[in-house]
Amino acid sequence: MLAAAGSLPRDDDRWGYEVKFDGIRALGYVEQNLRLYSRNGNEITPAWPEFAGIAPGTPPFVLDGEIVAITADGRTSFEALQPRMHQRNAAMIRSLAGSVPATYLIFDLLHIGDRSLVGLSYEQRRAILEQLGLEGRCWRVPPRLRGRGADVLAESKRLGLEGVVCKRLDSPYLAGRRSPWWTKVKNVNEQEVVIVGWKPGNGRRSGRIGSLLMAVSDTAGQLTYVGNVGTGFSAAALEELQASLARIRTEKPTVAADVRDVVWVAPELVGEVSFTEWTGDGRLRHPSWRGLRPDKSPREVVREPTAGGR
Structure with missing residues (x-):
C-alpha cells in the first residue's frame, strides 16, 4: 500500500x-528463513544479511516496513544507504554491513499463519503487530x-x-x-525524477557527467522536462551513473527541451532530488541529487506537492 x-x-x-x-520499502516474508522484496517485486534478501535473525516465524508471517540507515544524530539518511542499495557482491555486502549498518523499521503486518490481515483496519493490524515482540539489534517496530x-x-x-x-x-x-x-x-521538498539525459561537465568533470536532465510525467502521462541537476553527487555516484547511463544511451531526444550538447538516454532510471521550489515555468529550483531509486518505476514519477501544501 x-x-x-x-x-x-x-x-x-x-x-x-x-x-x-527516509529509506527503501521492503516486504518481509518470515518463514524458516527471511525473504525480502522491494516494492517493485525484486528479491533483495542477499543485500541485507543482518536481518536474517527475524526468522524463523512460528507461525509464518508477512511484514511491511522500511530499510533505513540511521545517522549518529538519530535521523534516517537516504544518502547513507546508497552504497548498499545496489550492491550484490557478497564480500562487499559483508564489509558494508559493518560500515553502513541498516535497520528494518516494521510498521505493518499483512499475514500470519493461514490468515490474511489485509482486510482488517490499520488499528487492528498494528495491535497484532505490536504483540509479536519484534525487537532485535537492527529491526524493530517504531512507535x-x-x-x-x-x-x-x-x-x-x-x-x-x-x-x-x-x-x-x-x-x-x-x-x-x-x-x-x-x-x-x-x-522538506523532495521529488522523484526520471533521468532522460546528461550534459558533459567542465574541469574535473570534463567528458563526464556535468548535470543530469530530469523529467516527470504530466497529467496526460507524458514525460516533461523539469530542469537539470548538477550538485549533490559523490565521486562514486557519478562513476556508477556514468556506467548505468552508457548502457541506455539513445540518439533520439527523450523529451522536448531547449538544451544543447545533450547525451540522451532511455527513460529507465529513477532518482530523487531535494529542491527549494517549483518555478513558474515548471522547473525545479536549486535541485540537489539525493540518489537513485531502483525501487521505483519511471511510470510512477509525477509531480508531488511541495512541503506543507497541495
Missing part, C-alpha cells in the same frame, strides 16, 4: 501518525505518534525529520494501490 502526498487531515481522532522514514497532527508534524520538523505519514485508523491494507487513507506530509 502506497501513501498519497497531501496535507494533514482535519479530523485527528480518525487518524494515526508515524514518522516518514506510533500521539497527539494532534499539527503538533506531531511541528515536532518532526523541530527534530529535523522528513515528515509524517497519516494513516486512517479504519483503513484496510490496499496492496499495490496509492490511497489518501495513507497520506504523507513532508517538511
Whole structure:
C-alpha cells in the first residue's frame, strides 16, 4: 500500500501518525528463513544479511516496513544507504554491513499463519503487530505518534525529520494501490525524477557527467522536462551513473527541451532530488541529487506537492 502526498487531515481522532522514514520499502516474508522484496517485486534478501535473525516465524508471517540507515544524530539518511542499495557482491555486502549498518523499521503486518490481515483496519493490524515482540539489534517496530497532527508534524520538523505519514485508523491494507487513507506530509521538498539525459561537465568533470536532465510525467502521462541537476553527487555516484547511463544511451531526444550538447538516454532510471521550489515555468529550483531509486518505476514519477501544501 502506497501513501498519497497531501496535507494533514482535519479530523485527528480518525487518524494515526508515524514518522516518514527516509529509506527503501521492503516486504518481509518470515518463514524458516527471511525473504525480502522491494516494492517493485525484486528479491533483495542477499543485500541485507543482518536481518536474517527475524526468522524463523512460528507461525509464518508477512511484514511491511522500511530499510533505513540511521545517522549518529538519530535521523534516517537516504544518502547513507546508497552504497548498499545496489550492491550484490557478497564480500562487499559483508564489509558494508559493518560500515553502513541498516535497520528494518516494521510498521505493518499483512499475514500470519493461514490468515490474511489485509482486510482488517490499520488499528487492528498494528495491535497484532505490536504483540509479536519484534525487537532485535537492527529491526524493530517504531512507535506510533500521539497527539494532534499539527503538533506531531511541528515536532518532526523541530527534530529535523522528513515528515509524517497519516494513516486512517479504519483503513484496510490496499496492496499495490496509492490511497489518501495513507497520506504523507513532508517538511522538506523532495521529488522523484526520471533521468532522460546528461550534459558533459567542465574541469574535473570534463567528458563526464556535468548535470543530469530530469523529467516527470504530466497529467496526460507524458514525460516533461523539469530542469537539470548538477550538485549533490559523490565521486562514486557519478562513476556508477556514468556506467548505468552508457548502457541506455539513445540518439533520439527523450523529451522536448531547449538544451544543447545533450547525451540522451532511455527513460529507465529513477532518482530523487531535494529542491527549494517549483518555478513558474515548471522547473525545479536549486535541485540537489539525493540518489537513485531502483525501487521505483519511471511510470510512477509525477509531480508531488511541495512541503506543507497541495
